[in-house]
Amino acid sequence: MTSPIPDDGIRRSKTGIPLPGPERPSRPDWALDETDLHKSMDSVPLFMSSLPEDASDNPLIQALQDLAYDGTPEEVAENFKNQGNECFKQGKKFYKDALLFYTNGLEVFCKDDKLNETLYVNRAACNLHFGNYRKVLTDCAHALKLNPKNVKALFRSAKALFALEMFPEALDCCEHALLNDPDNQPVKDEQAKIKAEFERREKIRIEKELREQKIREKKLLIEGALEKRGIRTAATPGFKPDHPHEIQLDQELNQLTVPTFFLYPEHNESDLIQAFNEQDTIGEQLAEIFYEAAPWDPEHKYKPETVQTYFETEDQGGNIGLMKVGLNVKFLTVLTHKKHVLRDGLARFIVVPKEDTQWKKDWLAKYGK
Missing domain, CATH: 1.25.40.10 (Tetratricopeptide repeat domain)
Known part of the structure; x- marks a missing residue:
């Protein structure tokens, strides 16, 4: 026979020991959570x-x-x-x-x-x-x-x-x-x-300052060498070179070398000469370039004796022209020409075939020739 349930709702044995069962009441709302006592206490002011x-x-x-x-x-x-x-x-x-x-x-x-x-x-x-x-x-x-x-x-x-x-x-x-x-x-x-x-930071700072000082000194020396030779220079606003080469000055020999592009408009190709010495001739440089046939010239038609070299001129009004250069002309002679401008630290020569072709006539016409 089941033991009677007292008024407190807790079922007990005959000796009064509380027995488990669904009749046992739930904990009141105000009671602390016995499974997380710390959290419960933290809710009490x-x-x-x-x-x-x-x-x-x-x-x-x-x-x-x-x-x-x-x-x-x-x-x-x-x-x-x-x-x-x-x-x-x-x-x-x-x-x-x-x-x-x-x-x-x-x-x-x-x-x-x-x-x-x-x-x-x-x-x-x-x-x-x-x-x-x-x-x-x-x-x-x-x-x-x-x-x-x-x-x-x-x-x-x-x-x-x-x-x-x-x-x-x-x-x-x-x-x-x-x-x-x-x-x-x-x-x-x-x-x-x-x-x-x-x-450590001071060492890095000093090394950086020394590098920057050397760069400044080098720049001043080159600017002085260009000015002494009467070489006209100009800078294009916003221009950023896509190569790491710069004008160099050999102080011992007092000679400039200039990064130079040789352009071949007939084939839309070019060569970059990292350091063209001012004392070398145009012919000497072309001989090095055309020593072997370029991939775009498998028949080896481009040779010093079969091509004509030009450089663009620029007068004080900014008008662009074209001037022919002989093979025996020194690079320095071109650099110091009154109508030549060394723009953005780069020299540029245009190389085309000597023979008269329709392409060449059309190309020269762009320069009014």
Whole structure:
């Protein structure tokens, strides 16, 4: 026979021991969740580890907050400091709460300089974790104003300055910290790290400056050589060369070499000569180019003696023309011609067959010839 169910709804044995079964009532709504007690306690204002976003709408939470400010400013600030320290000790997950507690402590504006100094330094530790380096420096500056010998403030300032790549200032903070605490190993380690990175960056900076200085000096020498020879130059706005070659000056021989294009419009082909020496003749350069037949000239029709070479002229008004160049003409003679312009650091020659063809007549007609 089934045991009668008492008024409390719990079925028991004859000896009074509660028995399992569907008749056992569920836990009341106000009971804490026994499977996640920590989470449940965090929902109770008295046990909250951090405040919810709608805290201002909750009268109970507001009442508990008012209790936090009960006491003298020094007592309240001390209480916030201790709460912040407890949060900080629990790990990174609670640093945000710690930062809030330290801020609350500072906003009390107590008259205890030592306590305020600690609150600033502790808040700086939180901001350092979050990467708020400017705030770290501001908090540490306040702490150092209260106590210029605060090693923690100097140490955290050094770490923030290092992160901001302000290496001399970071080293200065380390030096001041070690003056007050010569055996502080963390400061020594930080100092060594900053010094190593600073020296590495300085080496890179100096090497870069030397490279740039050499480039500037080289450019000035080349500009001087061009001007001395009377070579006209010009730059096309927005022009970017599709090759890495530049005008070079052999200072020992006092000779220029210029990257030069030889264009073959009949076949829509070209050759780039990386360094055409100003003392070489047009014929010498063509002999090198046509020593072997080009893929586009399998019959080897293009030879120094079977082609005609031209360069484009440009007068002061910008009018373009065409001038024939003999095989024995030196490159320098072309460069210094009054109608030749060395544009964008490149020389250009146009090479066409000597024989008269309809293509050649049409091509010359473009230049009014």
